[in-house]
Amino acid sequence: MIAELGRFLIALALALSAAQMLFAWAGARDPGGAFARAGARAAHAALAALVVAFALLTVLFLQSDFSVAYVAANSHVDKPLFYMITGVWGGHEGSMLLWCLLLTAVGAGLAKFGPRGDPALRVRAVSVQGALQLMFLAFLALASNPFDRLDPAALEGSGLNPILQDPALAIHPPMLFLGYVGLSGVYSLAMAGLIEGRKGQPLGAAMRPWALGAWTALTAGIALGSWWAYYELGWGGWWFWDPVENASFMPWLMATALIHSAIASDRMGAFPGWTTLLALLAFTLSALGAFLVRSGVLTSVHAFALDPERGLWLLAILIVIAGAGLALFALRAHRLGAGQGFSPTSREAFIGANNLLLAAAAGVVFTGTLYPLFVDALGGRPVSVGAPYFDATATPILAFALVLMPFAPFMAWAKGGLRKAATPLRAAGLILPAAIAGLTALALGAPPLAALGAAIGAWAVAGAGLDIARWSGAVGLGPKLALAGRAMAHAGVGFIALGAASDASWPYERMAILAPGESMTAHGRVLTMQRIMRADGPNYMSDLAEIAVTRDGRAQGVLRPERRYYPAADQTTREVAIRTGLAGDLYVALGEPRQRDDGAFAFEVRAAFNPLIWMLGFGAALVTLGGLAALSARGVERRRPG
């Protein structure tokens, strides 16, 4: 009964989304009229229906009702309560329900918080969002319904995929989805702007907060996913240029370009067409990401079920989103108006360069990610494009963007002038840290390219430092927050570059087969396997190794890597043990056991040292905080009287 009610609520949300689309469309001519109000109400009702449906699915998970196929495939009675709840969005159907829920939340959000000063644009955007909701809800209801039943009911559940039973991964999908779906709001606004024939400047202003919010969530989501890959997959890497990662990276690049170009559009009326196009492409690439991840057309180290029928649905939705957006843009872009002129040394020029480079990076990532698909479609020999391609293309392009980044905040709008911005003191403040970082890296034996990366990272961090030094010049809470947000985000990107460069500079990995009492040396430390014991959990069995770390005879604590076997899913995972220090992470993973010739059991132990890896997490946190600061700056500005 609970399951059937949930199923009905999905159907109801679909009908309400249809009403939202139609009523709001009819209401755009008279934004204060009955139809517009009915459209807004439909948006709120659709959100309410899906909130209840989501709650009902959670109840089914808590009850372990295995007459529901999705619960049976993703839960187990022995699962800890926390992962019972996160299992709700751990599989395909549940994550699509979450996607649709967020989509309706954006619809209701547009109706309530959409552009105040332009009600027609707001109502039109609510209608476009209704169309998006309708498509994805049809997919949810007809091809991936989480409330599908099993008759007879399954005896027990398969359990959530064990590698997904992890706190970071519990919040990673909602964050990532919030980012993707937030971009749907930007898409709807851009479509509404084209339909209503708005100029580029007001449209940029309307899209700005939505783009910023979506970008912040997307950043946090990607960072969490990368962190998870770092410690859960047990390989020590943090970014693999894997199709699933690229699927989230492409919209991020577009959204990053968008938050910058939207500023230029909002402030100076620059790039009217380009900003709108970016808004359309950012969500299109999000939908492409959903298609790539969920249809399984690409080989990926991250795994999700693949299903050709679902792939076709998502492909159809993707074609509608991309086709409608691009066709409308082609027809109406001229109405956005021409941009204001600016000098080649103005801030607009730098934002333009940033956009060009980010778009180029997205383009090369797109090419590399989809190239195997093209080859396959043309009947060629199956190929794969790996990290070397992306390292050779996207990395230098993004590095170049980082080189330009510190200048932009010092450039004036429109007129520009390099001489005024690049004072000798500032130049020294940029060049000195960069030179120090680069030369230090070289002296410590880093390869030249990685040293260059370190120099660029330090350059970017120094630029952000110079930016924040103008703190006293910013008057009022809003401008101060905006400045802090920009500086933090820019510094964060610099720290990420530094972390990546140092990770590439000194890769260190040792492997040994250790029985209790034996030891190995790794990065100047002695790791001694003290004992191996059973450490079973509620839904898994585990071998836990206690490995004592000593350095120059001084004890540095005990690491406890684990190897877990989850019987319900018949899967083994490894839980790595990490000792984080300022110099870097000592990363120890427990591999397969093997029996020696004398019958004794020994375990494969892999020890890696990842230098300065904390900079990646620190950088990502700074970028996210920067986004939040910039968002709150807008909130403060809006509330200010006058």
Place this chain on the structure above:
Amino acid sequence: MIALGVLAAIAAFVAAFLVTWPLLGGKRRWLAPAAAVFAAGLAFAVYAIGARPDLPGLPYDRASAQRAEADPMALTRGERILRLQDMIRAGGADAQAFNLLGRELARAGRDLEAVSAFEQALHLSPDARIYSDFAQTLINLNEGRVTAEARSAFEEAARLDPSLPEPSFFLGLGAYQDGDRDEAARLWLLTLAGLAADDPFSAVIAGRAADLLSRPQADPALVAELADSPDMTPDQRIALMVEGLERRLSFAPDDLSGWLTLARVKAALGDDAAARAALGEARVRFGAEPGAQALLAAAEGALLDEEADEER
């Protein structure tokens, strides 16, 4: 089902009228009820695709209660396993429940989980039978090898209940796997001595022991001898093997496995009389030992059957 229908209808019409409410004030007020009915109808139509309103929900607690009330024998193995796991989860579990669970899991081929269940049972109450089942599961898990862990569990079982036949049989198997055929023969004779003659296991164990002990290719001494002369024809090898065996037995006739092997080789060569003679020799030397009669009878039966097969 009726409650579901009522709830769904209420949800649909409340939502639909709430949404269309503003239209009632306008010029085209007929549109409000029409749109409301249309939206509700669309919702029911979409719901109907793949709906199963007839299927009641089955929370795990209810499924578990149904299993607990059912007759265990009427359940499938998977259901019996779950029934036991539910009892254990509820906290009312004793060693017996863990032991039963371990056995069911072992029969279902889920050896790793079975081992875990047996460990729990032994933790609660050390018992010879459970030790024996535990050790047998360990052997299954290791594809038939009697590991050190299994061996110590069998030794513990034998200590707790010396009358239990399995430990000496599997410890014998372990000795056999290590190449110690004399120790294997001694332990297996011990197993057979402990069983009544009409025990169905007696014939099975005797047959298995006779088969293993008489395998020429598993006799370490013979294998070593043949390895020295690799380029011989099969007939020459058999001849050499028989010669070597006979020589060895003439020096050291207290070798049950040797006599059985000789009988098997002779029988395979078609020399029934010699096979019987070898078995007779073994009977003379070992007949007095308890259990040997069953073993020799099994060997004789197997060899005669083999001959009968060949004649057919």
Place this chain on the structure above:
Amino acid sequence: MRKRNQRLWMIGGAGLVLIAAVALSLVALRDAVVFFYSPSEVAANPPAAGERVRVGGLVVDGSVVRVGEGGARFSVTDGAADIHIVYDGTLPDLFREGQGVVAEGAFGDDGVFGAYTVLARHDENYMPPEVAAALRATGHWREDDDDGQPYGNRR
């Protein structure tokens, strides 16, 4: 004048970046593309020793030897031919006999494939697409290859 000047700048810059990105992509794609070979393709027409390629197939039952000092040797098959693979690293958690895997690496002069990475999927139902296609080509793969028990324990 000013406006035209600016447009020139923009178009010139955009064109330059575009050309650079396309050139970069093409060069990198030529160098970084890794071809996939199925075992029977390797048997018929082996790639040059030392060329970086991907191979894949089902891990042959009983072929996995875990070397005492780390690493492993195993074979993959598509039913028609086998490839012997040596791997120094840690096998992925989902590596299992009878399962589909993809290995990236290069053949040595002795015809043994030295793998740099071995990929097994996180998903239980996963069959790497290249492997599935190669198996279908050799008729080794049945669509209904299922034990009929989609939920609960599979053993």
